[in-house]
Amino acid sequence: MTALQFPCAIFRTQNWMDDYSAKDMCCGDLTEAQLKSRYRLDYISDRVDPYTLTRRSSMDRPQSMFCCNLRGQGEKITRQQCAAMLFDEFRSLSRKFSFYGPYRHLIEKMITHMQNGNGTPFRDMALDRALREHILRDNSTENSTRLLLKEAIGGNIGWLNNIYPADKKDELRKAILKGRLPKFNRLQDNFNGMGITVHDTWATHVTIKSLHIEKDRYRAVVHYRVQDHFGLDSEDIVKKTFSQFHFFRIWFVLQRYNQFGFKPFMTNMEATIEITGKCNESKK
Template sequence: MTSQSDDFNYPFPPKHHKGYWITAPMTYEEAVQAFHAQSEKDQMMMKNPVGNSPAKTESHDFPFPPKRSMFWENDTSYDVGYDEAVNLFSGQDPTKQSMMANPLMSQAEQGLADRQQEVRDRILQTKEERLSNDTWLPVQAEYPVLIYETQRQMNDESAPDMLFGDESKQKIQNYGYNQPFRGYYSEREGYHMPGEDQFTLSVQEHLSRMRSLASAFSWTGVTKDVYDEMVDKFEENQGGHFTSVLLDEALKEHSTTKVFHNKLKEIISNHLFKNQYSLNESILNESSTELSDSNSGVSLPKFNEDIDIYNGTVLCVHDVWAVKVYADKLEYLNNKIRGTLRYEIQDHFGLDSPDVNHPSPFGNWLNKYELSKGFRSWYILQHYANYAFRPFFTDINFMLELR
């Protein structure tokens, strides 16, 4: 039989390759024996017996390396083996075992480790004591509390942009500079030239022109398709209410909402400080007065940024009509407050005469909606008595934290 030495060209690494034998399913010596126990054919084919044995597993719950680690062959710091180390660990008191104290450490090393643990324990205890002292107390109130509301009310069907079927052809034709509802105006001739009669177009043609507004005002961002959904509802001619989680999130994250919310937090904080951290009905008057102040007040949340012109939000919701803000829960700690405010915001998907009646040729042409076929069709469908399509309420709701 061939000599079983490290110099033999076996199909596995030599004995000094410790990294391989730590994870191998057998020791080097067992692998040599298993190799020579194979048939001559398998030996000639250099078949590796190491790969044919199940992997060894070892449970290890001690604060030192496992038995098969090179630590026990190369480290000379300790004069004990793995089995002796296990016995030393098991002989410790239960407290040290639970703390995974290493019995191989010197007294100095163990003392340093114990002191470090004591420091960590004191830091944790101090933190827990501080947290127990920092107790947030409830603001006294009967929740939910109405914190703010606009003078204009929710669900106001008498609002001008909620009216429908209320105007004659002759009245509408007189709207706007050059009266685009009538036809088109010839500057050279000085009078209106004959054109299509917009008041006899089919409903589908008017709706198509309404939808065409999306190509100019609703073509980018996550809210770009909301306008089409609103036109679909308008086409149903049922009125009612419309909601969209996309509009909710867009207005919640809008810069004007953040400014309004921060101002409202300031008003609430001042109110609580003056009233021994109880919330009373005077908060409504205080919030209304301060938010509408010409110097220190802020505007209501609304879509007014440049990107809003193109992501459909201005087309869907221009200036909001009514706002209510409720406090669902408030707490205080020293001069800090925290809690949750619930926003209820409403606008109208409808037009009124100021939207399409701009007699002056001066000013921003983008705001002269009567110059667009889409807006003229929208207004005619809603207000001309022969169509009388119903506008509807757009409801936007979200929660914001006070921190």
């Protein structure tokens, strides 16, 4: 019986890591006419008109964002000033989606990273903590990849030889497939800041870094690497869920308008957990 060697990559999503060709990674590719005709993005901001580069006053605001032939007749501003004002409004509006908890500050940090980061990847220890907490707190026997992986490891170890058989490697991948990968689309994520910063995820890799077996017990060290895109695609902005909020309208224009073209970026998260168990535990 051949032993599986560690570290061992056991799962990868079909979506690639670092996929800059994804639709939500486009930037600066749409004209004013396209934004208005295809996406009905005439009225973007209560503070500025990005198309005429003028400040707005309260008199310029239409009763409905979808009835927008009015243009601000205020002070002319530069494109750089307009972008800065839009980003300030972008950050201000983000607070509606991030009320409480240790992750509420992340959305403003990520908006600022979009403004100044020129598309470089984003990492933050708070994201890693959120991912680890999500994995450890998911105690659903049907959905938790941690619990399903625990069952697969304990159920396939060769206890006579104290090894995990190489020909049982695919059982580990199947265990992950049975579960639900960690995503931030739970009810609490609508308010704690994680839903607006990450929500769904693009790519996930799971690796068993080590597996120590002794007598009737084992300890596995498992690493999750998760990546999301901080960007909007065309399908996002046509949904009423997104288009009704100035927050997403500003985001889309800052990213996709060819006079701005602020780059979206990869959001990277990692978490390492331990899984422990003993012989025959999965059979109980």
